[in-house]
Amino acid sequence: MRFKNGLEMKKSIQQIYPLHQNPSNPYESTNEFKKSIKYYLAVIALGLNLSAVNSCNIRKYEKENLEFFGVEAVIGASIGLGLSLAALSPLFPKRRNISMVGILLTTAAVVDLLYPTVSSLLPGVYSVHGQPLWCDGKYFLGKSVGKKGKCIGELCFTTGMTGYQHTITDPSFAGQIITFTFPHIGNVGINSKDNEGKKIFASGVIMRELSSASHPSSYIGINDWLKENDVIGISGVDTRALTRHLRDHGSQNGMICPSDNINLDCILQELSEYISENGVETTNKVSLSNAFQSNSDAKYRVAIVDFGVKTSIVLRLIELDCAIKLIKPTKGFSQEVLGFKPDGIVFSNGPGDPKEIGKGVTSEIDIILRSRIPVFGICMGHQLLAITLGAKTVKMSSGHRGSNHPVYEISSEKVEITSQNHGFVVDSKSFPSNVNVTHISLFDGSIEGIAVKDHPIFSVQYHPEEAPGTHDSHYLFKRFIDNIKLHKA
Numbered sequence: 001m002r003f004k005n006g007l008e009m010k011k012s013i014q015q016i017y018p019l020h021q022n023p024s025n026p027y028e029s030t031n032e033f034k035k036s037i038k039y040y041l042a043v044i045a046l047g048l049n050l051s052a053v054n055s056c057n058i059r060k061y062e063k064e065n066l067e068f069f070g071v072e073a074v075i076g077a078s079i080g081l082g083l084s085l086a087a088l089s090p091l092f093p094k095r096r097n098i099s100m101v102g103i104l105l106t107t108a109a110v111v112d113l114l115y116p117t118v119s120s121l122l123p124g125v126y127s128v129h130g131q132p133l134w135c136d137g138k139y140f141l142g143k144s145v146g147k148k149g150k151c152i153g154e155l156c157f158t159t160g161m162t163g164y165q166h167t168i169t170d171p172s173f174a175g176q177i178i179t180f181t182f183p184h185i186g187n188v189g190i191n192s193k194d195n196e197g198k199k200i201f202a203s204g205v206i207m208r209e210l211s212s213a214s215h216p217s218s219y220i221g222i223n224d225w226l227k228e229n230d231v232i233g234i235s236g237v238d239t240r241a242l243t244r245h246l247r248d249h250g251s252q253n254g255m256i257c258p259s260d261n262i263n264l265d266c267i268l269q270e271l272s273e274y275i276s277e278n279g280v281e282t283t284n285k286v287s288l289s290n291a292f293q294s295n296s297d298a299k300y301r302v303a304i305v306d307f308g309v310k311t312s313i314v315l316r317l318i319e320l321d322c323a324i325k326l327i328k329p330t331k332g333f334s335q336e337v338l339g340f341k342p343d344g345i346v347f348s349n350g351p352g353d354p355k356e357i358g359k360g361v362t363s364e365i366d367i368i369l370r371s372r373i374p375v376f377g378i379c380m381g382h383q384l385l386a387i388t389l390g391a392k393t394v395k396m397s398s399g400h401r402g403s404n405h406p407v408y409e410i411s412s413e414k415v416e417i418t419s420q421n422h423g424f425v426v427d428s429k430s431f432p433s434n435v436n437v438t439h440i441s442l443f444d445g446s447i448e449g450i451a452v453k454d455h456p457i458f459s460v461q462y463h464p465e466e467a468p469g470t471h472d473s474h475y476l477f478k479r480f481i482d483n484i485k486l487h488k489a
């Protein structure tokens with residue numbers, strides 16, 4: 001077909017396709033309109049449906065006390081909104097941008113929805129962006145640090161501002177997930193002399209910000225070090241909110257896990273059923289005993305009953321001219337201790353609930369106490385000494401962990417800033433009459449030190465060896481040596 005000009009072409013096209021160009025055909029346009037109304041109503045219904053389903057989802061998240069909405073609930077709601085906008089657009093023929101916004105919203109939401117995982121569409125299975133840390137029904141998001149994977153343990157927080165390497169390698173943290181309230185972790189890297197245990201026994205670590213390492217003695221950054229040691233960590237967590245949560249709701253289990261295929265019901269069940277590592281099997285697993293020998297020419301002989309001793313306790317004693325023997329609390333260990341002919345005996349720190357260590361151990365401690373040899377108990381050693389003397393221990397609501405805890409010594413009326421790491425404490429209501437309280441916490445008034453009346457036996461709930469922390473409490477090692485000297489004289 002040939003046309004003389006554009007006008008002729010337009011006319012001819014109008015003849016061929018009259019409906020497109022001729023809105024005056026009333027019959028056809030009513031039909032089309034009815035059809036499109038049906039179609040649009042269907043789309044609106046679908047959109048509203050999706051919105052409704054997803055707002056139920058959002059309500060479910062709120063009910064379960066989750067900190068954030070499920071990402072897919074928000075995506076679902078925006079798909080619904082997008083479709084509804086697109087569907088409503090013919091009612092506003094002049095407002096093309098409404099349908100554009102609708103189409104864009106829907107497309108963005110679909111792309112986003114497909115990205116994390118399709119499995120998030122299954123009922124009860126969620127996906128979140130980032131690495132979640134779970135406790136109760138709450139989650140905190142962060143990024144993976146160290147080894148990738150899943151870990152579970154008691155969540156605890158430490159307020160120390162320095163010494164993260166000492167803290168992470170402290171055997172008393174076995175099975176626990178450590179939250180650092182200090183915001184920058186990693187800035188001095190990892191060196192070859194600050195390890196407190198033979199390996200890392202903590203289940204996981206949580207930090208606000210992973211800093212890059214800058215220190216002459218650092219040989220590796222914390223991220224690679226955690227990877228090498230198979231420790232799972234998470235950074236970028238709102239550690240203030242987490243700490244407040246732990247303080248308000250008390251000690252609880254937590255889990256760091258990968259972000260996809262999250263089944264909230266399974267996580268909550270696993271968290272509620274998890275039992276912390278406890279008992280002599282755990283202390284034997286973390287003890288240094290087989291890995292240590294000391295100089296036998298030293299002035300004093302000290303036996304350390306090793307429930308998971310920190311290296312720094314051994315070092316403080318060696319600095320004071322002690323020959324050390326580490327002894328595991330295995331069956332009949334009092335014979336091995338007394339057979340060493342020690343001038344003094346130390347009961348060390350260690351992981352778990354002191355009550356779970358059991359009678360088998362406290363009856364051996366009782367035999368040792370009857371020898372009247374000077375005794376010094378530290379943390380778990382203090383708790384076990386108190387139990388042997390007839391006191392009880394109780395679980396604390398959120399524990400004392402950090403290197404900035406003020407402690408008051410009653411006899412000297414002095415305050416020392418101490419390093420602490422304990423979740424249990426000697427119960428002041430159950431106190432035996434032959435024992436004095438020597439130290440108390442200025443944070444909560446709990447018992448921080450005891451001494452047996454008229455015998456050179458004393459102990460503290462905190463860590464006089466520090467590492468990390470201040471040197472305020474080193475005098476306690478000297479007091480122990482003075483007791484040894486007096487006893488020898």
Ligand SMILES: NC(=O)CC[C@H](N)C(=O)O
Nearest residue numbers: 349350379380422423424
């Ligand atoms: N550092 C320790 O010895 C800790 C003792 C005990 N596991 C507690 O948490 O109370």
